[in-house]
C-alpha cells in the first residue's frame with residue numbers, strides 16, 4: 057500500500073473561522089462523507105473541504121436500514137481512521153442517535169470526537185437541541201447543525217421524506233435555522249428540503265449552509281461517498297444522488313469531478329432538487 061497525499065500538502069488546513077469567510081466570499085464548500093483513512097486521503101488530495109464521518113455509516117458500511125444502530129464507539133472508531141488520512145480538510149463527526157440526548161451526554165460524546173481528530177461535531181434538530189448547541193459552543197466545541205430531513209427522526213417522520221413543503225413547516229424550518237445560528241452553530245446541513253426554501257434559508261444566515269437534496273443555492277454541497285461512487289446495498293437511490301464514477305473513470309477523478317461541479321455551480325442541477 058502506498059499513500060500519496062502530495063497534492064494535499066499544498067493546501068493549508070481549513071479552520072472553523074474560515075467557514076464564514078467562504079460564505080462572505082461566495083466560495084462553495086465541497087463536502088463528502090468518509091469512513092476510513094484511505095478514502096479520506098483521496099478526498100483530501102482531491103480538494104474536498106469538509107469531510108463528515110456521518111452516521112450514514114450505519115447504512116453504507118454496516119448495512120443497516122437506518123442510522124439508529126450506530127453507536128458513539130462506532131463514530132469514534134471511524135473518526136480516528138479518517139483523521140489519519142487527512143491533512144487539509146476539516147473533519148466533522150456526527151453525534152449518533154441519543155449520544156446528544158442531554159447536553160452533558162453531548163459534551164462527553166463531542167469531547168471524544170474532538171480527541172479522536174474531529175474539528176467539529178454535527179447534531180440533528182433544533183428544539184431542545186438549541187440548549188445543547190449553546191452548551192457545547194460555550195465549552196469550545198464547534199457545532200454543525202442539521203435540519204430538514206433528519207435521519208435520526210425517521211420513525212417519527214414515517215420514512216425518508218422531503219421536509220418543509222407546507223407553509224407552516226417551511227416557516228418552522230426558517231425559524232429553526234436562525235435559532236441554531238443564534239445558539240452558536242457555525243455550519244448548517246439542510247437535507248431534502250425544497251430548493252426555494254433552502255435558498256431563502258441560505259440568504260438569511262451568516263453561516264454557511266451545506267445542502268443534500270436542497271438545490272443549488274446552498275453555500276456548499278455534501279453527498280454520501282458511496283452514492284457518489286454508485287456503490288450501495290440496494291437501497292432506493294434518492295433523486296439528489298449523482299454517480300460521478302461512471303463519468304470520472306477512477307475514484308480520484310470522480311471526486312475531482314464532483315468538487316469541480318459543486319464549485320462551478322453545475323451540481324446539483326434542477327433534476328436533483330425538490331419543488332415546494
Ligand code: KIV
Pocket residue numbers: 089108109110111112113150245247268278279280
Ligand atoms: O450521516 C450522514 O452522512 C449525513 C449526511 C447525509 C449529511 O448526515
